[in-house]
C-alpha cells in the first residue's frame with residue numbers, strides 16, 4: 108500500500124510504517140501526478156483536495172485530513188468516487204481552548220483588568236467551543252453561547268443570537284467552520300456592517316478560519332479608529348495575509364492555535380485508527396508510545412492562590428505572546444508557511460502535574476492541568 112502524507116504531519120512513519128510505504132509531500136505543492144498509484148492520502152488544511160488534484164488518482168481508496176476543518180476537501184467528489192474519507196474531529200480542541208485562555212490572561216494582565224466577572228461570548232459551540240466553555244467555567248466568568256445549528260437541534264437551549272452576543276459581551280471568540288453559503292453561512296460573519304457596530308473596548312478573538320471576518324473591512328474600521336482588542340490566529344488568504352492589519356492586532360499568530368504537539372499528533376492517530384478500521388486491523392499503537400516527556404513536569408503550589416497565579420501557571424506552559432513575537436519579527440524574512448512549519452514545540456496543560464492542597468486545585472483540574480494532592 109502506498110501512503111502519501113503531508114510533510115508537516117507528525118508521527119506518520121511511527122503510526123503507519125507497518126501498513127505500507129510512506130512518502131511525504133509539500134502540502135501546497137502536491138500535483139495530480141504524485142497521486143498516481145497512491146492508495147492513501149493524508150493531508151493537513153493547506154491541500155485543496157478537488158477534481159483537479161484527483162484527476163490521475165487511479166488507486167486512491169482513502170483520504171484523511173488530520174484537522175477538524177474540511178473546507179479544503181471536496182467531500183461530495185470523494186463520495187461520488189467511492190473514496191473513504193475521514194477528518195479528525197476534536198483532535199485540537201484542547202489546544203485551541205488553551206490558546207484562547209492564554210490570550211485572555213495575557214490581555215487581562217496587560218490591561219490590568221481581571222478576567223473574573225467578564226462576559227465572554229463563544230460563537231460556535233462544537234468541539235472547541237464546548238471545551239473552552241467547560242474550562243472557562245472554572246474562572247468565574249459569565250458565558251454567552253451562540254450556535255444556531257445546535258439550538259435548532261435542541262442541544263443548546265441557552266443559545267444567544269450573534270448580534271445580541273456581540274452587544275452584551277466584553278470578549279467574543281469565534282469557533283465556527285468556514286461555510287460559504289446557506290442560512291448559517293460563516294463567510295464574513297463579521298462584515299463591514301457588523302464591524303462598525305461593535306462597542307469600543309470589545310476583544311475579538313478569531314482562531315477559526317480567516318474568512319469569518321472580512322479582513323479588509325476590519326482594517327478599514329481599525330484605521331478609522333475603532334477601539335477593538337484583536338487576537339487573530341487565522342487570516343483571509345493565508346499565506347498571503349493582509350500585513351497592514353498586523354499593526355492593529357494585539358496578538359497575531361500564524362494559524363497555530365491547534366498546534367500543540369498533542370493536538371497535531373492526535374490528528375495523525377485518528378487517521379491511523381480510521382484506516383485500521385477500514386482495513387479491519389487492530390489499532391494497537393497509541394500516542395503515549397511516541398510523545399516525549401514535557402520540559403516542565405511538575406509544579407508545587409503554595410496554600411493560597413489567586414487569579415494572577417493561575418495566569419502565571421498558564422503562561423508557564425504556554426504564553427501566546429511568544430507566538431505574536433515570532434510573527435512580528437520573522438514574517439517578512441521567513442514567510443507564513445515556514446513559520447508554521449518551524450513552530451516551536453508547545454505542550455498542553457495536562458502535561459504538567461500541579462501539586463498542592465490549595466482550594467484552587469479543582470479549578471486548575473478543570474482548566475486541564477493534571478493535579479495531585
Ligand SMILES: NC(=O)c1ccc[n+]([C@@H]2O[C@H](COP(=O)([O-])OP(=O)(O)OC[C@H]3O[C@@H](n4cnc5c(N)ncnc54)[C@H](O)[C@@H]3O)[C@@H](O)[C@H]2O)c1
Nearest residue numbers: 175176231232233234235254256283284291314315364365
Ligand atoms: N486555528 C486553528 O489552528 C484551528 C484549529 C482547529 C479548528 N479550527 C477551526 O475551528 C473550527 C471549529 O472547530 P471545532 O473542532 O469546534 O468544530 P466543530 O465542527 O466541532 O464545531 C463547530 C460548531 O460551529 C457551529 N456553527 C456552524 N455554523 C455556525 C454559525 N453560523 N453560527 C454559530 N455556530 C455555527 C456548529 O453547529 C458546530 O457546533 C473548525 O471548523 C476549523 O475551521 C482552527
Ligand SMILES: O=C(O)[C@H](O)[C@H](O)COP(=O)(O)O
Nearest residue numbers: 151152153174175176199365
Ligand atoms: O481545522 C483544523 O483542525 C486546524 O485549522 C488545523 O490545525 C490547521 O492547521 P494545518 O492543518 O494547516 O496544520
